[in-house]
Amino acid sequence: MRLLLLALVLALATPAAAAPQPDIVNAADYDAFWLWAGVAPQPVLARARSLYLLRGQVSAKGGAAARLMAQGGSTPHLRMTGQAWIVYRAHTLDWPPVIYAQILAELARWRAAGDPVVGIQIDFDAHTRHLADYARFLAGLRARLPPDCRLSITGLLDWSSQGDPDALEQLHGVVDEVVLQTYQGRHTIPGYEAYLARLDRVRLPFRIGLVEGGAWTAPPSLATNPWFRGYVVFLTNRAGR
């Protein structure tokens, strides 16, 4: 583990002198998107085959039990024919039972409204050292979801290099996909290439999460990686906090 970490650090230390000029992510080149509350819908959404819509945030304030806070307006009535995912951002994994009930109820409401929901996605910045805890949480969540609801999670780029292989293995059969984020805030993580070089350690169906306007150059091995399922682009606009 230690040597691995060292290797990682050293790899990152490399000035990317000879690297080719990366492409800038243009949403129009993709067909899967994250749409966060407050981000204005863009025309590219009309051609989306997959949509990940943020609907809630789970957090605990002042020592109280965690609550699910709504994000976004009302139940969508999507006209798309592809796949919709309901996304929940989690700041804690200590969920009281009511949150699970609220999520299941929301899933039912979307489906009743005719939305093509295939599953839910959990967006949690699990520290690599605590991947095993996260895997346990996700197994518990999986057990509460109906069989026809898939489970997706976002992943941090360094899971691929630093994550405990056993913990990554525990995600197998629990999550249906991992979307690895190559950005932090609104910028592509510098040195992402070094992490992607280690993607062969991820033996789960994965997508690569890009940020609109960020830099991206696909590593040559990506196209032939049997677990790679494509991209998801995080849409942005000027409205910040």
Added chain:
Amino acid sequence: MPSKLLASLLLAIGFLVATPAWASGDFSCSVAWKLKLTELSDCNNQPYLSPGNDSRVNLQLLLLDAGKARLHAPGPPKSADDRYPNPLLAGPSPFTLGDLDDLIAPPPAPGSSDDSSDHADGEGSRCNSNATGADQFNTALAASPAVPAADRQALIAARAALSPSCADDPKAPPPVPPPVSVRSALGKQFAAYLAGAQAFYDGRYDVAAQSYGALQTSAQPWLKETARYMLGRVALNQAQAAAFDQYGELQPGKAEPKTLTEADTAFNAYLRDYPNGAYAASARGLLRRVAWLGGRPGDLARGFAQAFEAPANGSVGEVDLVQEADSKLLTGADAASVREPTLLAVYDLLHMRIADGDAGAKPIDRAVLEAQRPVFASQPVLFSYLLAAHAFYDEKAPAAALALLPAAPPTVPMSYLDFSCQVLRGLALEETGDLARAHALWLVLMPATRPPFQHVALELALAMNDERRGDLAQVFAGTSPIGDADLREILLRNAAGPTLLRQQAKSTTAPEHERRLALYVLLYKEVTRGRYRDFLGDLQLLPPPPPAATGDNPPAPDPDVSPFRWDGKADDDGVACPALRPLAGALARDPQTPASLVCLSEFVRVSGVRGEAVDPQPPADELGGAPSQFPGGPYWRLDAYRALLANPKLVGDLRAYVLYRAVRCYASSGANHCDGKDVDKAQRKAWFEALKKDFAGSVWARQLKYYW
């Protein structure tokens, strides 16, 4: 691996890849050790009004000043695993929005239980109220003796059977209201209420409006009051039916104007007649929704200002109200429509943020700010502050900012606005080059600070000032007010020269961690930067090795100085080397002997020493980002190999080994993991071929199958 070491390791990553500093261990957020923030980051909020703060933090700071929010003592620490960001920051500044909210949100009342709604908090659904509505109905019924027992039982059963779908499924058949057989006149009114409720939850608003309309004149007070309130909700739901796009987002101008006006009228009328009514808090919140749906940010801002006046009277807590103001008002409004000084100030600060990525985004115009002067008539200091912040952040005119800020010493204790004025003053002084006056100001402010955030923010300011003035000794003097361990560690790691490091390593008053860190940095930089004699002297400071542990090994102390006891052995395919002390002795006698230099590179490669954690400099605008006072530059292994290969005295097996190592720097991803200036693939190929050709029989040539 001890977490602090991991953290410093990742800290190094943060520096090397030029992301703002302290990586939290993952990429969720990283700390920037500076007061002048221009970019939003979850990790980086400072306790003064700043364009770089989360707008909710700026709003909370102003509400704290106004006495509309209060800080309470921190609760018990959360589990380290269940925390964002992770690992925790050591000090209170910078902080996340969550850190601040934790101190503002009231701790849960003992015995408070989960609510059982199927809806998330803050979700705008009419079905939120079903469960509480049933309780109120039953209570009102119990308080109506005119309803005979048989009617009462039938009504309670009917209310319990009312189970709204709320699915808004247009294809679903209209549900049939449960038949209620009641005979009394008042009982019939309760039954009419139930029919209205059923229609409301089912989305048949015309029917609901009829039922509630008939009850407006009821003599039963609960029925009358509830019907008045519900008429507003019916109209509101009618108004918003087509207001959202397919993604669930509000579309400007799409709310139905007639029913929206009806809702506005109904809620205002309700509040006029029932200012302290059972639904008053809800009605006020729904009036904000009316203003939001109607695209009237001015009214919305007024609604928030009223709500902040007395958050306890509202239907949501103060923290949630701030969240609502941020998502519904601040991120969408335009300045001209907001006439509430607190909210307008937060809006302005948000729009002074310029480094936000999106091309073409422009900060707010100074003329727009100037035009706001009347709004701030009652808050001239706040207005001057905004102008000064604009001058400082957007116009890059620190002298103009200084002219707008109060020169008087602060009152005690400082409000967050006072503190903001003083901090901006100090930053502007530094930007004009007057480090000495800024230094004096930081010192003057310290005794006037309010816990828990302000003091550490000033420590950061003072530490940066001392670093920029080349006066690090003051930071580590006995009288120094800079006690924050993170700040001191950054300076020792990145800024300190040998004398100061030696002083701290020998200190009898510094904490053990600090002494150990100073020694670590001192020894590493000495041995890798050619100061071998000093190194041999300072090696005497190395504590004796811990006794061989039995059973469970305790974690190594942090940082672990055991690499400086390197015995010269590699646990992989290295070359034979002397232990570090004799190696340094040999280098002190002849610093150019190739064999010694190869072994020095082996020390860096295999001993477990972490140059990456101490060599790289933070960005120039952050603490530790000034040129280091330690002579010499970082040791990069690939550079060392190239220098050795350029030396004709490097021959034989050693030369083969260095060729082997240099090629392996690119194994197996093709990315250099040895540090140092990159070489192109042709060079790697040439090294590989030289090894294979000139040293064909060597173990290194046999071991190397590829180049990358």
